[in-house]
Amino acid sequence: MPDPSSGEFKRRLVHASGTGLPLLYVLDFVTWRQFGYVMVAASVVTAVLEFFRLVVGLDWRIYDELTRPYEQTNLAGYALYMFSITAVALVFAPYLAVPAALMLTIGDPVSGLLGTTREAGEPKRPRTLAAMFSVCLLVSVPYLVPVAGVAVGGIAAVTAALAATAADGFTPVIAGYVIDDNASIPPVAAVAGGVVLALTGAAPVIG
Template identity: 80%
Template sequence: MSASPVESLPRPSASELKRRLVHASGTGLPLLYVLGFVSWSQFGLVMILCSVTAAVLEFVRLVVGLDWAIYDELTRSYEQTNVAGYALYMFSVTAVVLVFAPHIGVPATLMLTVGDPVSGLLGTTREAGEPKRLRTLGAMFAVCLLVSAPFLVPVAGVAVGGAAAVAAALGATVADGFKPVIAGYVVDDNLSIPPVAAVAAGAVLAVAGATPVFA
């Protein structure tokens, strides 16, 4: 008897679940701004501090050679000798927050902190260069559209804001779906999702002239 669709779904490992939970916990960062605890410029300073901290930790890990057991749980095999995903996560979010306006930067960040963990849990862990399945990409697109529309539609209207949300969701989905290898280095989706989504949304808004794009 063949397995049912539910039974055939990949089951993430315990370490994968831990990575995804840590990943999703980053949603608390943009919520600092959304809930009014900090201004957008102050949030940029928070992200700079996070990026500096991540850079120091990665220097200690990769250059000094001091490795903690937690890295064995939260990093993948290809990150053992490369900058880890959590640091790329901080760097990419920081860049987006410093460059783009809040209605672009917040959803671009949420696509990484919410969309990517959902996508990761639905799909099996990929090797470098291996694309995700269509059903996983579809789920990623749906989540990204849901988190972007509430920020883009109110500032640019249903037509333009909706188009920007779709463009951002498509960009994030493509960035999530493929991990190209350039000169032997894996381009991690933690690095690519926020800027690709932000550029896609910003391009639509800039062409329409509907609302400011940059911070």
């Protein structure tokens, strides 16, 4: 296994710590509606921090530690992370939104630590993608099978995991802007799983 740089390891550690957010709901500390409020508040704070970093020019050392070179003049990964989780929490039912968030907070760090650091636009290796898919499937099955049954719930879980793995495996660059997987993993996973539920009528998609 490659030895990740100190900065990369810190980024992954911060990434994984975000699992505490959906756990607030999973462990019944807050209701689903309250969780949405928590995420909106977190996104507002994040947006303010990014405004000061990108517009005002706030130069904290932690930004150098936790951002990659291509994020210096774009929204940082942690901001896209917050915004994407907030979006799925506000739109989708919890059995779609929670695993979609966990695919980002758990699956992405695991695949990142298993793979070498790569440039934007460079795909990940098959073994790394396999690990990402496995983690995504493991976090989605417990949520989708109970509400949709083994057959439909299993298909929805596999579909969501495949979508998240595809988003994680390749980070396209469009017109010079990096489409970060922190922004894409939760929504594509929730949409993919939601399509299966909607087509079969197994469970409501919107939260």
